[in-house]
Amino acid sequence: MRDAPSFDEFYRSTSRRMVRYGYAVVGDHNEVQDLVQEAYARAWRHWGTLADHPAPEAWLRVVMARLAADRWRRLRGWRGVLSRTGPPDAVSPPGEDSVVLVAALRQLPINQRQALALHYLYDMPVEDIAGEMRVPAGTVKxxxxxxxxxxxxxxxxVAEPELEVNDVA
Incomplete structure (x- = not known):
């Protein structure tokens, strides 16, 4: 069974050292924050047995080192791909129409935004949207x-587009 107070104490007493250790290993503060968070999440999942471990902080350092090694392996793979294909094309900034549309969409309730996006961006029929959002088809309409x-x-x-049969069905 997990003992939250003992885990909290473990976290408070070790987290600063873990961040310093991670920074020394990885060298990127943002990446270290992710690695430390993941390492403590794994420690929490195993806290029932880890609390009795003779050196739980050492276990955490091993997890951090493995997570860092995994990160480097992934980055090495990406560097290999980039060396063969070159960097991706630059993404152009959004057009004025896109900015205006996104600003208007943000003023809609979330359920309307989701329904519109699923219907018009993913070409999903009303019945499929209803199934995904777990509401009746009439609500989606x-x-x-x-x-x-x-x-x-x-x-x-902007004129309202002609409604297709699929829009009303």
Whole structure:
């Protein structure tokens, strides 16, 4: 059984040393934060047995070292790919239309945004959206209708597109 107070004490007494150790091994503070978090998450999952380990901090250092080695292996693979293919093309900034549309979408309730994105970006039919969102198909139709109506109001000068049979079905 996990004992939260003893784990909390273990974390408080070791976390600074683990961050310093990780930084010495990896050399990147952001990466170290991820590695330390993952190492403590693994320690928590095994705390029932790790609490009785003769050197739980040493166990944690081994986990950190393995996580760092895994990171380096992944990076080495990426470097190999980049050396063969070259760096990816630069991504151009979003166009004005995209910025305006995203700003308008952010003003919609989340359920309407999700329904619109699934329907128009993923070409999902209403029934599939309803299944994924775990709501009746009529609710999805309502969200789509209300979302489109609100977008028309938020995007002046943009005509409402002709509704296809699939949009209403």
């Amino acid at each position: 309502s969200w789509l209708s209300r979302g489109r109506t609100r977008l028309v109001a938020l995007l002046p000068g």
